Amino acid sequence: MADVVIAGGGPAGRALARACARRGLATTLIDPAPEKRWRATYGLWADELPSLPESAVACTPSTTLAFGTGPHVLERQYLVLDNAGLREWLTGGYDVVPGTVSGVDHGRQGSSVRLEDGRVLATGLYFDATGARPRGDRYEQTAFGAVLPAEDALRLVDSPDTAVFMDWRAAESGFLYVLPLGDGTVLVEETSLARKPGLPLGLLAARLRARLAAAGLAPRGREERVRIVLDAPVPRRGRTVPFGAAGGLVHPATGYSVATSMRLAEPVADAVARTWERGPAEAAAAAHRALWPSSARAVHGLRRHGLRALCGMPPELVPAFFELFFSLPAGLQRAFTSGREDLPGTAEAMTVLFRMAPWSVRKHLIGWHGPHGLLRSG
Structure with a gap:
């Protein structure tokens, strides 16, 4: 036994x-x-798992970028795992x-x-x-990726050693994720942030091929399919x-x-x-x-509320939302993305973002704040 x-x-x-x-x-x-x-490609922030040995790391990109409506250099170190x-x-x-x-x-x-x-x-x-298990009544993140030679990726990024965490500049096509894999290849992935049910992989594959064709590229090498239950x-x-x-x-x-x-x-x-x-x-x-613990349960509730607010936002406003998010101080970004039990940090990140947002974005986040909202002004 x-x-x-x-x-x-x-x-x-x-x-x-x-x-x-x-x-x-x-x-x-x-x-x-x-x-x-x-077969999946796993990435994480280095500060999330400091005990990770070097033998489990395939690549450490020199720069990690994110794009809302403009570029942002992320201050945290991103890692690609060696499976x-x-x-x-x-x-x-x-x-x-x-x-x-x-x-x-x-x-x-x-x-x-x-x-x-x-x-x-x-x-x-x-x-x-x-x-x-995927279910039709849950929000899902779906993605379709292709692994390209690093020299091909230079048509999408300035350096084959650069990771692009999110690129929202083509909002109607979701966001682009570009990740060097440490073996002379790069994963280029078309990603739908969240839908209920998830956006079909066939549609994402067609969008990726169109995006690559616009850069004069064609998919080659292995493909990657992603379907994640979010909420x-x-x-x-x-x-x-x-x-x-x-x-x-x-x-x-x-x-x-x-x-x-x-x-x-x-x-x-x-x-x-x-x-x-x-x-x-x-x-x-x-x-x-x-x-x-109670702190993790509370943070999870805030994150799920944030997901629902994002999914209710018109697609043309999503890049503006992420422009605001990537403009937050690195500590607040870290609190929201990695502070699973950091209720004060998560609440502060959401409150600061709400206060920064123009009304066109803020009205879709109204449940975060106000006298009856999840977050209260200090």
């Missing part, structure tokens, strides 16, 4: 498995394809079982995890890190503990979750280890508390 069983063999699941194993918990990871390479190095760093100390979970039964003394092939794994505590609510407490994207750890306004999931693996494993002797129900409750 394993102390902990974790379903999902991506970065979130493996980070949690590693953290639990390092605290002496007998840990099993269920992965439907243990040998399959991770093989990241996976190696997160491997070790736990067992890996090939399979897919078909159901879970919880009892007083533990849980039984049923696999599709009929096997049953007994465990004290079960985590679901299998990702968020998952805080999970209810129960004996199954959702983690990673399955647990609502995706930032509702950016779609990022990998750094948050890897960072939270350690405190969640600490909480489980501290309460393990009190039984599986208390260990599950402790894991939930570590994931969702």
Whole structure:
């Protein structure tokens, strides 16, 4: 019998498995394809995960730009992860079982995890890190990307070592994301910020091809397809503990979750280890508390409200909104994008942006402020 069983063999699941194993918990990871390479491109801000080893970093762009209506040099260091190095760093100390979970039964003394092939794994505590399932009633971020030789990317950016976090200068086509991959290639991605349901990938692919054709380029090399559920609510407490994207750890306004999931693996494993002797129900409750303290729940609510306000904004105003956002001081930008438990910083960032905005933008953010809004003037 394993102390902990974790379903999902991506970065979130493996980070949690590693953290639990390092605290002496007998840990099993269920992965439907243990040998399959991770194909997605993962990026994060360096200050979000300072413990990341160099072997897990594929590229450190020299400059990171963002465009609302004009260019902004972002002061934070952006990183592109090396998937093989990241996976190696997160491997070790736990067992890996090939399979897919078909159901879970919880009892007083533990849980039984049923696999599709009929096997049953007994465990004290079960985590679901299998990702968020797309649903028509949730906002989604979708993207279609193509990997180009770095020399081709020079028609889109001034240097092949430059990352473009967001480029909103063609609002009707969503935003462009350009990321050097550290191997002489560059990912160029057409991204829809948020829609319910998400913008079809075929439409984004056509937009990307049109954008590249306007620059005299044609897609070549591998393609990348992205679909991220953005506005998952805080999970209810129960004996199954959702983690990673399955647990609502995706930032509702950016779609990022990998750094948050890897960072939270350690405190969640600490909480489980501290309460393990009190039984599986208390260990599950402790894991939930570590994931969702009151400050994180409040910030998540503000972020989801911000997402809804953005989605209700006319497309022609979105570049002006991001022009304001990228004009905020770096500390306030960081608070909103990465301060998961920083309620004062998140509220201040939203308040300052509201006060800076012209009425054409402000009227779509009116719920952020005012006597009955989420944010109050000081």
